[in-house]
Structures are given as structure tokens and as C-alpha cells.
Amino acid sequence: MIVRTCLPFCLLFAAFLPLAFAVDPLPSWNDGPNKKAIIDFVEKVTKAGTPDFVPVEERISVFDNDGTLWCENPLPFQAIFAADELKTLLPDHPEWREDPSVKAFLKSDIAALSANHYKGLLEIIALTHAGITPDEFTARVKQWLATAKHPRFDRPFTECVYQPMLELLSYLRANDFQTWIVSGGGVDFMRVFAEGTYGIPPEQIIGSYSLVRFEMKDGKPVLTKTVDSLFIDDKGGKPVGIHTFLGRRPIAAFGNSNGDQAMIEYTTIDNPRPSFGLIVHHTDAEREYAYDANPKSTGKLTTALEVAPKYGWTVVDMKNDWKTILP
């Protein structure tokens, strides 16, 4: 009797299930060919029994961070953190004033620091981030993230993230994709906030690094950050980092600059699996920044934009494709 009474309600509930799943997974994206391309790709590779189906363990997606998941203007945020650290630490390290990158920094020579895709900036980062334990470093980053604010948006840096990209991360994970960060930023820096901000755990972050040093000190294990064996996870370094850390070829890659071109090429060209490449093109000076077409800017997007049509990459026009930018 109870069963019979329940039956109509169960059927009613079942009837609404497809509607529940039909909720727009990317509400901050305007409808159009780019949003459609994302959804088509995800639906294609998750449809069992088709030649395009990709098993769950191979659903690897990789995301650049600076300029792809969060802003990178007026400078990549880790550079702003390093600048704040340098100001604090410089009085105790007069010898650093001889370092060409520090000199460039003290002259605010952004062009020199940004040359070779931030080589100078990364050296400053290495200098200001070494000689301490990872726990001390984490504490400093946490403190900075809790207090520092973006100069234009007047909010914590962890809130200068792109709402449409947060939705994309969730959408991919809901379809059993792993979502990895593959960024030129320092891996220890990103690990402090990526879990809370993006839902990406420390073990799914590939970034620039120097090796720590291990020793037993007073009977306790101690790691110390160094500047040894610096690996820069940018340009051709990105596929190298992906192979070394992850060991699988991604099927989807998301970036915003020439620094991401090699990663997207590695993901999409000659891949036996269906694959997807996407570039976030910064076109909205009003709501964010329109900087990537300027060959002198950080986050330069020239060659990657040129090859995009040839390889079928989706180029997101922030101004037109995104309803909302910051949450």
C-alpha cells in the first residue's frame, strides 16, 4: 500500500531529474560558440560507448594561473608579494643590492624584470623566498594574503579571480576531470591558497620551484627553501613540468599568454585522444585589463593568438564572452 502511494511521487521526482541536470553549468558565460565549444567537448569525451569517450583516469585538464584563473595586473601577484617581502628584508641583506635583478627592482624597471617572461622577477622571488622553512614561508604568504589588497579592485588578491573560470573548474570536476594548475608561479606560493580559492589540492599544482634542503637538526627533520636547481615552469618548461610531475598527457589546456603556448600545443597537437585548447584573451579594459596585445606587457599574447585558429583553439573574448568577471 505504501509502495503504491509512493509510486506517483517517485515518478514525478524522476521526471524532474533531467531538468535538474540541465541547469546551466557555466552561468557567467554568455551563450555563443565559445561556451558551446567547452560544453560540446565535455559532453563528447564523457559519453560512454563512443570512440571519443575518454576514461576517467585520463581526463586531465591543466590551467595556467596568472591571467587565466586570477588577474596578473598591474603585476603578477606573487611579484607584488615578493616586492613587499623585499622591502622588509633588504635592510638585513645589503649584498643583494649588487644583484642585477634587485637593481632593476629598486629602479622599478618593470621591463627589465619582465624580460624573458619574468626571469628577473623570478630571481627576486627566489631571493626573497629562500633560507626559510616551507612552514615559515606559508605563514608569510597567508599573512600577506589576509592583509594586502589589490590596488585597483581594493579587495584581497584571492578575490581577484575569474568567476567564469571557477565555474569551468567545477564543471570539469563534476565530469570527473582532474583540474591541475601548471603555472610559472612558485609552487609553494600557489599551494597556500589554491585549495581554498580554486578547490585544487597541493598535489595537483605544478609550478616553478627550487629544491628544498633536508636535514636532521637537533633530532628533528627540517626542510629549508633554497635557490638551487631552479626550474621555471613557463613556455617549453610547462610540458616538461607536466611530464615530470603528472606523467600523463592532458586532454584540455587553458592559458592566456605565449607562455602557455607550448602547453596547449603539447595538449592538442597529435594527441591520440580528443583534446581542447583555450586562450583567455584580455579584451576588457573597463571591467579588468586589456593588455595582452601590447608586446611590451606582461602576459603577452601574440604568437599563441596567431596559431590558435590553425589548431582550433577556442579564444575567449573576455569582454563579450563573460557576463561577470570577478565574483
Next chain:
Amino acid sequence: MIVRTCLPFCLLFAAFLPLAFAVDPLPSWNDGPNKKAIIDFVEKVTKAGTPDFVPVEERISVFDNDGTLWCENPLPFQAIFAADELKTLLPDHPEWREDPSVKAFLKSDIAALSANHYKGLLEIIALTHAGITPDEFTARVKQWLATAKHPRFDRPFTECVYQPMLELLSYLRANDFQTWIVSGGGVDFMRVFAEGTYGIPPEQIIGSYSLVRFEMKDGKPVLTKTVDSLFIDDKGGKPVGIHTFLGRRPIAAFGNSNGDQAMIEYTTIDNPRPSFGLIVHHTDAEREYAYDANPKSTGKLTTALEVAPKYGWTVVDMKNDWKTILP
């Protein structure tokens, strides 16, 4: 009516559920303090609402491979693979005969090759594994694993694994632990078989590596294995590798030699979380090998065995603790 008829059966089923969960998760382990220590630790950290509870995302366990998950005698298996490769490749590379490690190899000078925890062997590995794409390398390893046999056990090397450790991996994963390999072996080598043999995916393997080189060749992305930036994931390198690749401190570490001591120290000493360290002591010459007490042997276990009681590490006596060794 249907509901009422079903009810007694449902209750009966529910009554048996606890019994189902009481099935021995480690059937190849003899009952005793070591088996109990493992189960006590897992039950302790998974019991919600207690101070010892560890959230799922922090349940990281790390396993050495050679001598911990599979045999490492008469030589670590990757060294046997490298020897087979070297025999094949040497006629085309006469210049290699000048390399001190190759010389030691050609004289079968195992002591020289094994000195400094296999430094010479690792150089041979680097030499025989470089200049090809990871895909070519994977194909060679697969081919070797499919045909080569262990000289004593007369079975494929992937079947020379420890049944009790396979059960331990499953038991930890059933309790939402991540099970990582942290081994001196080459990461590209282990990634070929670890998923099929241990259920450990490529992205949860930390090993020795050289960086690959990335280039676009005839319009296609190509990775090439090199001998550049060799990182040896052994001794103090293990905590370094764990920090760099994984970015979380493990709460359980499993090894069998002095090469694992730093990793187990890093896991168990001064860890704010409850932690567990275990050493597999090779004591069974009849069913496997009893080699680790010999200071000249590969897989030497001396200092790590000395400090084990002080740090409360569990020392598994293979002869007495394991009912079965190979599956």
C-alpha cells in the same frame, strides 16, 4: 504488504553488515603486534570526532618501491632492465666505454655500481634511458616486462611483488588514504607498470628523474628524455621529492633500507598529526632473500634499523610476519 514482507530480510541483512566489515583486511599478515599496529593506526586516524582524526585530504601514505613493494634482488629490477638495454645499445655507442660507471658495469663490479646507494647504476640508467621519447621508452619497458623473467623466481618481474603489501595498499585506499610511491627508481620506469601492478596512477609516483626536453618538430610537439638536471630521489632526496611533488607532509611511510630513513623521519618525527613508520626487514632467505643486514648489500638496512625503536617505527620481520610473500 511488500514492505512488510521485505522488512525481516532487510533486518537480517543489516545484522550481517558488521560481520562483512570484520573480514580481515590483511589476510597475508600473521596476527601479532605488527599487524595490530597497522590496523590500530588506521582505525585511530579515521575515527571522526576524536583528536587523532585526520581529514581525508591529509591521509597521505608514501611507499618506497624496491625492497618494499617488490623485490630488489639479485639487483634492483630497473638495473636489470638497464643492463639488458646496455647490452643492446653498446655496439652503437663505443664512447660509453670510457664512462667509469659503464666500465664498472662491464666488469660486473656490482660493489662500485651500488656505492653511494646505486649512484653508478643510476648513471647507467640515465645513459641507457636518454635520447628517446617517453613513449618509446614506455614501449621498451613494456616489452621487457612482458618477456624478461626473474632469474630465481622464474616469473615476470611484475609478479615479484609482496602480497602483504598489495593488501596494505588496498586497505589504506579503502580508508581514503592516498598511496604514493617515493622511490629511488626512475619515475618514467615505474609509471609503466605501477597502475596495473599496484593500482597507483602515474601522478602519484615520485622518483628519480632527468628533465625531458620539449620542442616542436615538423609541427608536432616532441618530448625527449635527457640526462639533464638529474634528481636522485633517495635518502635526503626523498623528503625533498615529497615536498616538491606532493606538497603535503605524509602521515604514514613505508620503506626497507637506509635510503628510506629520511622519508620516515620526515613523516614521523615532530609531525603535528598522528603518524606511522614501517620498515620491511628482509629476514627470509628461504622464501625471498635475507640481505639487508649485510653492510655491502644493496638495500642496506643498518642505521634505519638502529633508530627504529627510538622513533616507534614498526619493523616487519618478513619470515615471521608474512604468511605469503609473493602472490
